[in-house]
Amino acid sequence: MNRYFVRRLLATIPLMFIISIFVFMFIHLIPGDPAKTLAGVEASVEEVEAIREEFGLNKPILVQYVDYMKNLFHGDMGRSLKSNLPVTEMIASRMHYTLRLVVAGMIWAPFLGIFIGVLCAIFRGKFFDHFGMLFAITGLSAPGFWLGLMGIELFSVRLGLLPTTGLDTWKGYILPSLVMGTGIMAVLARYSRSSMLETLREDYVRTARAKGQKEFWVMFSHAFRNSLIQIVTIIGLQIGGLLSGSVITENIFSIPGLGRLLVDSIGYRDYPVIQGLLMIFALQYVLINLIVDMLYGVINPKIRYD
Known part of the structure; x- marks a missing residue:
């Protein structure tokens, strides 16, 4: 039973990895631009681009995902785009x-x-x-x-x-x-x-x-x-x-x-x-x-x- 428990527990690692891919891609399919939402309707193009660069939103999606997973393995889920607090x-x-x-x-x-x-x-x-x-x-x-x-x-x-x-x-x-x-x-x-x-x-x-x-x-x-x-x-x-x-x-x-x-x-x-x-x-x-x-x-x- 103990060996079964350990095997099942280890099996959650690749399962969570697959789930993380679907979650990450699903999030980026949500309509709307978070940089524009944070900057406000009256923000200039330069201000919106500055927010994108600050939070890494201007990087390719694959690069963003790799960075996210690196931080996740260290227990870091990133910081909130709105409040800048740790997630x-x-x-x-x-x-x-x-x-x-x-x-x-x-x-x-x-x-x-x-x-x-x-x-x-x-x-x-x-x-x-x-x-x-x-x-x-x-x-x-x-x-x-x-x-x-x-x-x-x-x-x-x-x-x-x-x-x-x-x-x-x-x-x-x-x-x-x-x-x-x-x-x-x-x-x-x-x-x-x-x-x-x-x-x-x-x-x-x-x-x-x-x-x-x-x-x-x-x-x-x-x-x-x-x-x-x-x-x-x-x-x-x-x-x-x-x-x-x-x-x-x-x-x-x-x-x-x-x-x-x-x-x-x-x-x-x-x-x-x-x-x-x-x-x-x-x-x-x-x-x-x-x-x-x-x-x-x-x-x-x-x-x-x-």
């Missing part, structure tokens, strides 16, 4: 807001989603199954921005119960966590149900019942435990989605996290910040998938890593 410092100063949002969404969403999915599988075809799946499909279909705006309208404007911006108090986490967690709750409810139904059809479940084991023990010791592999996979993917999907939530509730920084940076054509954020999002996806693979062996000791 690593900007990301580090805002990351805790996004992480707090993700934790707030993950506190309740996975547990509620798995709970609903498992109960729907147990009571398949009955009222709770239909109601639970209707609830899940509704949560999956509702756009995040709509949930956020409706939550603000109901709980903040009309009832005055919850704040509309920031994370200053525990109440400030409620609406953003609902927006962040509703989608993952709905996805996990559906996948938990289908995974449990598939597991309940296995021979070892029928054997356990034939041996006279109690239904509760059959459900949660045999069926639920063996269905966890698929559920953990979905949870891992959803965590990655929460980190990169915080853009909508942070902009609705004016939270200065990574998502808000990404939107602001795109508006200013701040190439180094956009590149740094996209690389961070890609890296966390890769690492989360690696952690999920490691958890397979914990859930099912029969799994062997070759």
